[in-house]
Amino acid sequence: MADREAPEDDEPSPAPLESTALLLERVREGDGAARERLVARFLPLLRRWASGRLPAYARSLADTDDLVQVALLKALDHVDTFEARREGAFLAYLRQVLLNSLRDEIRRAGRRPAEPIGEREFASREPSQFEQAVGRDTMEAYEAALERLTAAQREAVIMRLEFGYGYTRIAEAMGRGNANAARMLVARALVQLAAEMEPHREG
Amino acid sequence: MDGPLGNEGRGIRDMTTPEEEVLAGQAAKIADGENVDWDRERSASPTLDPQLAGLERVARIAGAWRDLGVTPEDDDEDSGPVLFHWGDLEAREKLGEGAFGEVFRAWDPMLRREVALKLRRDAGEDDSARAELAEARQLARVRHPHVLQVFGVDVRDGRAGLWTELVRGRTLEHELRVRGAMSADEAALVGLELCRALAAVHSSGLAHGDLKASNVMREDGGRIVLMDFGSVHELDSGMPGAARTGTPLSAAPEVLAGEPATAASDLYALGVLLYRLVTATYPVQASSLAELRDKLARGERTALRTARPDLPTAFVSAVERAIEPATEARWADAASFERALVNALELAASMAPADPLPAAARVAPRRRPVSFSMVAVLALAVIALLWSRGVIGPKPAALANAPEGAPPATATAPPVATNTPTQTVTPAAPATPATVAIPFAEATLWRSRGENRSALVDGGSISPGDHLFLEFESAEPLHVYVLDEDEKGETYTLFPVAGSDLANPLPTTARHRLPGKHGGSPFDWVVTSAGGREHVLIVASRKPIAALDQLVASVAAADPSRPVNYANVGDETFATLRGIGGMEAAPAAPSRRESKLESLARRLRANSDGGFWVRQLTLESR
Structure with a gap:
């Protein structure tokens, strides 16, 4: 098969996006700009994901944006501690950190001095969109x-x-x-x- | 698909048993988002009933996730099946076809973006096809914001084709049919951009050869794009143009006589196009090629002044010169034509009715140079936007970091695509840009004063006399609400307002300038008092928000014909708003007094499920 014929031009062709793996490598090396780009790439995605996993009442008690940002930055702080050269591994790790944060938030929201309530009971009151669906x-x-x-x-x-x-x-x-x-x-x-x-x- | 896995499931056939292949096939359908008739599948494979029941459960999970609409913004890849591969391109959807071949929406894994793939029906081995391919290769060298970008040309799998950027929008032909003739100003603005496009094409040694309304797109967001270079060819090729030109009514006389297309004939076609944009007709009308040639030979045509006596003379002269039958009588080049159109616009602006703030007329000459001269003053005390914390805005770093007075990046750059990774996060940033790119909308609050124009940021300052307006565009119709609250807690509606030509939902046809036009003239919000802090709340929603509609109805609105009366919104109203989506009481109160709009913004944001977004900006009025 013939090779792709790129436009003959002095200007470079539109470059593919930097891969997440490359950005992760740069973050490990302390590249702050790469860290920002990585956050920018994943933040909207994680925000939407979190909105589907967070019970409505919990969303009224904590700003989802804050929660997602904290989880994302936490994951990046530990970028050296796990195998995340693959974007898939990084995303799975991010998901786990975020899920743990969401659970913590639910627990925190559920605590009442006179009425300790477990996570499951809270979930039964106001399930997330995902839980409502399945x-x-x-x-x-x-x-x-x-x-x-x-x-x-x-x-x-x-x-x-x-x-x-x-x-x-x-x-x-x-x-x-x-x-x-x-x-x-x-x-x-x-x-x-x-x-x-x-x-x-x-x- | 031809079987459980379709022709894309080859890789799964290495699974060891037929049963496993059946299961993998159904699983692949789940992953593709296809609907599966599980009862039928279980009947067809009764021994796999337990496994299929498990997959049905997985399908419900997949469907639930799909409904949540979580997708990467920087991944345009279609999740649907691949129709076929052409080289490494994945054809996803047929967009059209004709005698030449077919056009597909395709995914380019190398560029990681959607592209338009135009495939000939053959390998392009005849002379005309070879010439077209060679010319398309030349065209790939043309890089200009108003020229369709060609990514490559090739012959693969026995079919010749080229792939280009995929432009989503409407042709000018479509606009003509739907909206009718344009104003001279609007047509001149289109003409300016096409002059620049033609200059780029001509400087590459090419002529377009078939410039017409159906070959020009207005992309969603407003960019004018010169498309369809089916008749493009080298200026020195000597190839006769008439036979290759599909639109005789737009063709220059010499092209109809069999001469090759040139820069001069392109400018003629552009003149015809502008003529048509303001009249919806052609300067020379004929029912046959012979009649057309005959009329051209006799110099019969309807003068633009006759067709539209109301048009400005400078515009009429610019167009009439472009469609002179003799090439030497036309504009010498695209740049000359462009200058003539600029002059026509500036002349029109200078003759516009008295302007309370004339300088505002020159804020964005490429968009509405004339209409901006008719800014009506709204007696408003303030404004500001809000952008809350540190997640912010588009890479249009050029825009976000633009110095005061600098032209907005959006004036020349293509619109920010909603699927590009334009967001950046600056958690520690003290001020945030007033532009936020979100999956379906982009908004910028501008302050203009005299010649200067700058995007407002949270914490920025405004002064009496400042003109403020909001540029807003989205990929889907949205209900937009803009409210303002001063330090005393007095609130009023900035948008929607009675008398504006804009109303909810805002259509996606263009980048809107809010608050809109009144009596045909754009108007701004104007700062009329100093001192204190102003909070502005902007909410965009796919659906009307009843509580906000009630609030809008309950407070004073900006009115171009009279000063605004402030209204202090009662706590009862805000209590109603707190009920949106079952929201509860706010968490810990912030250290300083929270304005009602800030509180509302926080509650709306916390409750956002992606169906709407909320932005708040606080400005110091000095």
Whole structure:
């Protein structure tokens, strides 16, 4: 197949975006600008993700933006402590940090001096949009099943289902050859996810 | 798709058993967002019932996530299936077809962006196809904001094609059909940008060859883009133009006579286009090529002055000269034509009715140089926007960091695409730009004074006499609310206001300048008093917000015909607002007294589910 014919021009062609892996590497080296670009890239995405996972009442008690920013900056502060050369791994780590923050926030919102209430009870009052859509049992089964997947499977599921990544970007993020390979990876991961959820099937 | 995995599922066939392949096929459909008839699938594969039931559950999870609409802003890749590959491009959707071939929306994984892919039906091996491809390669060298950018040309998989930027908008032909003839000013502004586009094309040694309303797009956001270079060719090629020109009524006489297209014939076509934009007709009308040639030979045409006696003379003269039958009588080049149009606009501006603040007429000459001269004064005390914390705005760093008096970056740059990673985060930044790019809208609050124009930032200052206006554009119709509150807690509505030509929902057809026009003339908010702090709240929503509509109705609104009476909004009203979406009491009170609008902004923001956004700006009025 013929090679792509680039326009003959003195000006450079539009450069592909800096990869997340490259930005992560620069953040590790202390590059503040790379850190800002990385935050700018992920902040809107995480904000939207969080809005679907945070119960409405909890959102009224804490600013989602703050929560997401804190989680993102926290993750970047620990960029040396985990294997995040792949965008998929970084996103999965970010998701976990954010999920933990959301849970903490829910717990904090739930505490009353005279009435200690558990997270589950609060969740039953005002579920998140995601929980409203699938039900609490399915949500819990899903989270538990995700934990039992391999790291690659988990990343593939998260990127595709939760963050809406296209296959080409998943392929890049996962170090796979092309979009079809990424699609294959996602499909296999979903089959495994379904199997891992089996013990939690609704009765 | 041809089977459970379709022709994209090749990679999954290495799974070991047919059952696993069935499951993977259904899983791939889930990942693609396709609907699956689970009852049918279970009937077809009864032994896989438990596994399919599990996948059905996973499908519900996938659907729930899809409904939340979480997608990367910098990833334009379509999640739908790939129709086919052409080289490394992934064709996603057919946009149209004709005798030449087909046009697709495609994904370019190298550029990581959507592109328009135009494919010939053949490999382009005949002479005319080879010539077209060679010319398209030349065109790929032209880089100009108002010229469709060509990314590449190639022959792949037995088909010749080229891929270009994908422009979303409407053709001028469509605008003509929908809106009718334009004003001279609006047509002249289009003409200016096309003159610049043609200058770039001609300086590359090319002629467009088929400039007409259907080949010019107004992109969502306002950028004028010269498209469809199907007839482009080298100026020195000597190739006859008539046979290749599809629009005789726009073609110069010499092209109709068989001579090649030139820079002069392009300028003629541009003249015809401008003529048509203001009249909706052609200077020479004919029902056949023979009749057209005959009329041209006899010099029969309807003078623009006759067709539109009301148009400014300078504009009429500029256009009439462009469509002179003799090439030597036309404008010498695109730059000359452009200067003539600029002069026409400036002359029109100078003859406009008296202007309370004449300097404002020169704020944005490329957009509305004339209409800006008719700024009506609104007796408002303030303004400011709000942008709350440190998440902010677009890379248009050039815009965000523009020095006072500098022209806005958006005046010359293509509109900020909603899918580009333009947001940056500066958590420690004390001041935030007044422009915020969000998935579906962009807004900038401007302050103009005399020749100077600057984007306002949170914490900025304003003074009596300052003109303020909000530029707003979005990719979808939005309901926009702009409110102001002074230090005393008096509140009024800045938008929507009665008498403005703009009303909710704001259409996506252009970058809007709020508060809009009154009686055909744009008006601004004008600062009329000094002292204290002003809070402005801007809310944009996909749906009307009933509580805000009630608030807007309950407080005084800006009125171009009289000073504004302030209204102190009662706590009861704000209590109602607190009920939006079931919001609860606010968390810990801030250290200084929180204005009602700040409180409202915080509550709206906390309750945002992506269907609306809220921005607040506090300014010092000095």
